[in-house]
């Protein structure tokens with residue numbers, strides 16, 4: 001049987017932080033779009049795994065986890081740019097649980113898609129840039145402990161560098177971190193295994209060519225058992241926090257390029273929404289739904305190839 005896309009949902013309605021540049025409405029909009037517009041059956045939408053303390057302890061430091069557990073305002077929590085409140089932190093735990101589900105779905109079905117997640121600015125010992133917990137590392141390390149997963153590739157196309165991911169996996173030869181981002185933008189850069197810092201307003205053509213070349217270069221040196229696709233849509237030209245100037249069509253081509261490259265080889269892919277700050281949450285949700293549509297197309301294409309006559 002060919003690959004299928006299965007979805008994980010966690011904290012979609014629970015993460016309510018009121019008027020904030022971080023558009024939590026997008027999660028509900030994406031979920032509803034999957035059901036009502038893409039026709040995704042309920043049997044392909046899964047709820048979040050529980051998060052155990054030991055899951056968090058594989059990635060984050062004891063002191064930081066104590067601050068989070070107490071919702072205590074310290075340098076480590078206040079750097080989140082989010083409310084330091086127990087309900088918000090609980091929502092991040094739930095998101096990390098859905099990332100566990102996503103990695104498991106990827107391993108089982110070919111493509112796991114988290115309607116959320118991608119908090120790549122969380123560090124082992126502190127929060128940063130709307131990110132309390134590094135949900136993806138928590139999920140990957142859980143699956144490694146459970147199932148002995150080996151080589152993991154992060155393909156991070158969010159407009160902001162995956163600085164937390166870079167720090168968490170520095171020196172880990174089983175994990176390759178690739179980030180393609182806008183150079184003159186948040187955050188202060190850390191060192192990924194491959195960083196591609198782009199000029200402002202680069203546009204679709206050059207962007208796609210560079211991305212494709214970088215993935216060729218990674219192919220030559222690293223064969224992953226799982227790809228974590230950090231599919232932020234903030235490179236879009238209308239994004240409030242991004243300045244790479246990609247069109248909606250360019251983002252769709254980007255998603256296809258990444259998903260096709262690994263999907264055609266049958267490498268499990270875990271997709272995370274990550275950033276997206278269009279002026280209207282509806283546009284952000286629309287762009288995330290494009291990623292889901294691209295994933296569905298890839299699953300369909302290779303599902304037919306695999307199950308057809310050969």
Ligand SMILES: [Zn+2]
Nearest residue numbers: 158159160275
């Ligand atoms: Zn971002």
